[in-house]
Amino acid sequence: MASSTSSPLRLLYDVRVRAVxxxxxxxxxxxxxxxxxxxxxxxxxxxxxxATGFAYLxxxxxxxxxxxxxxxxxxxxxxxxxxxxIFNTIWVSVFAVTLSTILGLIVGIARLxxxxxxxxxxxxxxxxLRNVPLLLYLFLWYALIVAVFPPARExxxxxxxxxxxxxxxxxPSLRWSQAHSGVLLAVLAGIILAFVVAGxxxxxxxATGRDQAAWPFVLLALxxxxxxxxxxxxxxxxVNWPQKGRFRITGGVQxxxxxxALLMGLSLSASAGIAEIVxxxxxxxxxxxxxxxxxxxxxxRQTMRLVVLPQALRVIVPPLTSSYLSTFKNSSLAIAIxxxxxxxxxxxxxxxxxxxxxxxxxxxxxxxxxxxxxxxFMNWYNARVALVER
Numbered sequence: 001m002a003s004s005t006s007s008p009l010r011l012l013y014d015v016r017v018r019a020v021x022x023x024x025x026x027x028x029x030x031x032x033x034x035x036x037x038x039x040x041x042x043x044x045x046x047x048x049x050x051a052t053g054f055a056y057l058x059x060x061x062x063x064x065x066x067x068x069x070x071x072x073x074x075x076x077x078x079x080x081x082x083x084x085x086i087f088n089t090i091w092v093s094v095f096a097v098t099l100s101t102i103l104g105l106i107v108g109i110a111r112l113x114x115x116x117x118x119x120x121x122x123x124x125x126x127x128x129l130r131n132v133p134l135l136l137y138l139f140l141w142y143a144l145i146v147a148v149f150p151p152a153r154e155x156x157x158x159x160x161x162x163x164x165x166x167x168x169x170x171x172p173s174l175r176w177s178q179a180h181s182g183v184l185l186a187v188l189a190g191i192i193l194a195f196v197v198a199g200x201x202x203x204x205x206x207a208t209g210r211d212q213a214a215w216p217f218v219l220l221a222l223x224x225x226x227x228x229x230x231x232x233x234x235x236x237x238x239v240n241w242p243q244k245g246r247f248r249i250t251g252g253v254q255x256x257x258x259x260x261a262l263l264m265g266l267s268l269s270a271s272a273g274i275a276e277i278v279x280x281x282x283x284x285x286x287x288x289x290x291x292x293x294x295x296x297x298x299x300x301r302q303t304m305r306l307v308v309l310p311q312a313l314r315v316i317v318p319p320l321t322s323s324y325l326s327t328f329k330n331s332s333l334a335i336a337i338x339x340x341x342x343x344x345x346x347x348x349x350x351x352x353x354x355x356x357x358x359x360x361x362x363x364x365x366x367x368x369x370x371x372x373x374x375x376x377f378m379n380w381y382n383a384r385v386a387l388v389e390r
Contacts, residue, residue, distance in 0.1 A: 085345030104274025179235035186229035281312035
């Protein structure tokens with residue numbers, strides 16, 4: 001009898017049982033606190049006759065968004081407006097990550113140059129951008145764009161049907177349709193297929209030892225899907241030409257000063273940190289690798305591209321993930337210069353509807369989802385490029 005009563009107590013001394021028990025208790029506490037806060041907030045909102053729920057997303061938004069990468073009218077719903085904000089955030093973040101990676105790679109290699117002037121200029125670039133808050137640079141780039149370029153009625157015309165003013169860059173554009181969207185998806189499919197074919201041919205070359213020209217097959221994989229999509233969908237190539245009026249320019253596609261300032265600020269600021277990451281990764285590769293590459297006749301550029309950078313990636317990729325995440329989250333500063341990102345559209349929606357909790361929850365979930373997506377992709381890439389220990 002004593003044995004049966006003491007057996008549950010004896011289980012508490014098991015490390016594995018206690019680990020599971022502590023986690024269950026912690027999860028129960030978090031759920032309990034969450035339910036308490038949810039009930040408390042719901043009760044207070046009901047007392048003040050404030051509507052709750054996401055039904056407001058189906059109502060007309062009634063406000064204009066200055067730049068949109070998808071079709072949007074003021075008569076569209078709040079859900080459509082939030083989707084515009086999400087796309088605006090994603091696009092500027094993708095462009096900023098791409099540009100910052102290219103600039104960071106160039107500046108990071110320049111920091112290690114044997115040319116003292118080039119190395120000093122790269123050092124000044126890094127220090128100037130890393131030690132000034134990003135928000136100040138956003139104000140600076142926006143003020144320079146607005147102050148330097150003329151108003152729309154005096155817009156510069158560097159090329160035919162291309163206008164440049166303090167309202168942004170306006171260029172001719174295609175009248176978009178579903179057929180164009182299908183061709184764009186086919187282009188993305190071609191890019192993915194080209195990478196797959198290149199990887200298969202590379203593995204075949206390593207396995208067989210036979211050197212065979214791979215570029216014809218890669219080029220075919222890249223071009224075949226979009227060409228096939230164009231033959232099947234036959235998109236209309238109708239150009240929307242810009243027209244200069246007395247006070248404004250209509251038609252075409254516009255790259256606004258807010259988008260340009262945000263892109264420059266995010267790209268340049270992130271590139272300084274990436275440059276230091278690249279420099280640290282290159283320095284982590286032993287000097288013996290350089291000497292061995294020179295011994296077999298490789299030039300410095302070939303050594304950097306074929307020997308050093310592939311080994312440095314195992315050091316570069318993990319902190320690079322943090323830099324990409326910071327760039328994506330720092331795009332929320334766009335509200336300071338009036339770029340209609342997710343935060344700005346959500347704030348306008350919350351001001352009109354009064355449903356702040358739902359709005360904050362939406363853009364928190366969007367940022368969380370995008371951050372997790374970036375982390376998963378970079379972790380997958382890190383696993384692909386990691387060197388296998390022997």
